[in-house]
Amino acid sequence: MKLKQIDKKRYRGHLNKVFIGSALVLAVLSLAISQLLIAFFPDADGSHFHWNLLGVVFAALLVGAGLSRFRQHPFMTEVVYVWDLKQRLNKIARKRRQVEAAAREGNETAMQILQFCYAGSRQLWQLDDNTIVMDELADKQAELNTLAEQHGVTLNAEQYDESMLKQF
Structure with a gap:
């Protein structure tokens, strides 16, 4: 996956719109399916929990x-x-300890993975207005830049490929 610039407002x-639309469709479909199931399979006890649950699951x-x-x-x-x-960053997060340890030892692949992770996180947090931890991210980026300089590695988030994670 390559990072690309996107319009935050758009x-x-x-x-x-996708979130609200999905929630509305989920609510309407859940009710409709549940009501159809209750109409076709009424329960003498008046408990329709299982039909309501099935309606939500189908919806x-x-x-x-x-x-x-x-x-x-x-x-x-x-x-x-x-x-x-977000999916790519979660995959990196699951192997983060191993990747960070390898980066400290001078592994170029690990450094490129971290560069993508930091650049992707920065973009994601800016899009979601989640700037609380940006200072921490800047510190981690500075550490990575220092490591890369010590080991003669040129960092480039564009070099990241998901297959790089397989070695960790």
């Missing part, structure tokens, strides 16, 4: 399928990019 607007599956189907739509470009970026 991203936030599209994310809000969630339908919303997920719909989002998956429209993933390639131009409206979803920024939203899908951020979803994918």
